[in-house]
Amino acid sequence: MKFSVYQVSRKGGRPLNEDRLGYTYTRAAVLLVLADGMGGHPEGEKAAEIAVQVFTQRFRAQARPALPDPRAFLEGAVLAASEAIVAYAREHSMPDNPRTTAVAAVLQNGQITALHSGDSRLYWVRQGQLRARTRDHTYHDKPELFRNLPPGINRSVLFTCLGSESAPLFDVLGPEPLGDGDRLLLCSDGLWSVVDDAGVAAGLHGLPLKEAVSQLADEAVRKGGRHGDNVSLLALEWEAEAEADFAATEVILPDALETEAVSTFGDVEPADPGALADFDDEAIERTIAEINEAIRRTALRKAP
Secondary structure (H helix, E strand, O other), X not given: OOEEEEEEEEOOOOOOOOEEEEEEEXXXXXXXXXXXXXXXXXXXXXXXXXXXXXXXXXHHHHOOOOOOOHHHHHHXXXXXXHHHHHHHHHHOOOOOOOOEEEEEEEEEOOEEEEEEEOOOEEEEEEOOEEEEEOOOOEOOOOHXXXXXXXXXXXXXXXXXXXXOOOOOOOEEEEEEEOOOOOEEEEEOHHHXXXXXXXXXHHHOOOOXXXXXXXXXXXXXXXXXXXXXXXXXXXXXXXXXXXXXXXXXXXXXXXXXXXXXXXXXXXXXXXXXXXXXXXXXXXXXXXXXXXXXXXXXXXXXXXXO
């Protein structure tokens, strides 16, 4: 297993970077994970940090050197991460929970399995063509999930996240086979809100991975301007098979960091994925109501 990784996280026009991202791998499996702390809630950066740490720690505890079931791992990790954020809020007697989106991917046996909750995205590009991208948990991107949209709801508002008292909704992609030279990009909405899908696919093609990702980050920061969102990108290029017997983890916590690695990997026990919740219109509407109430409280605090 051989791959190249490049990651960058920038504040953009915000005073604080609430994005967190990282990767870890063994000689048989790779985990990529990115989380974007949500505005309108306290300590979004802490929620994102907890999410990334839960995913990476569980991976390193369970891949020995492969995961028994990548999908079960991802489903268990997203539920555990959300519960850890809720526990953090209770431990600190917070009046409102920190919250975050999350997107994660496991590469194992030449296949990708990915999960996302919220509007942090995964793009999968092959030879400059967009093979797949995740669809956001918003009415705008997933209108079929709503039979009756509650009145007054912004169609771009997320209806799920990690850190809510309700279990997070999530979608799983794969497992699907990877091709030599395929590129994967996990990103926060600071990129895709200003660069469309075609621009992301084109930007990932034709340049070495480091240059491609750096240029996409530069473009997003430039287009976002002084009021632009945090911009975080974690990209991987899948290469030919190779062997290695080591393991490593790289987790981005502060702002404006860029790191690169060309690697293979090594070592993690079967995960307990936990019981998956049943999701219905009522659960979705409860989550929407929670998010909108938090946004309303934030607007009141900011009002003169």
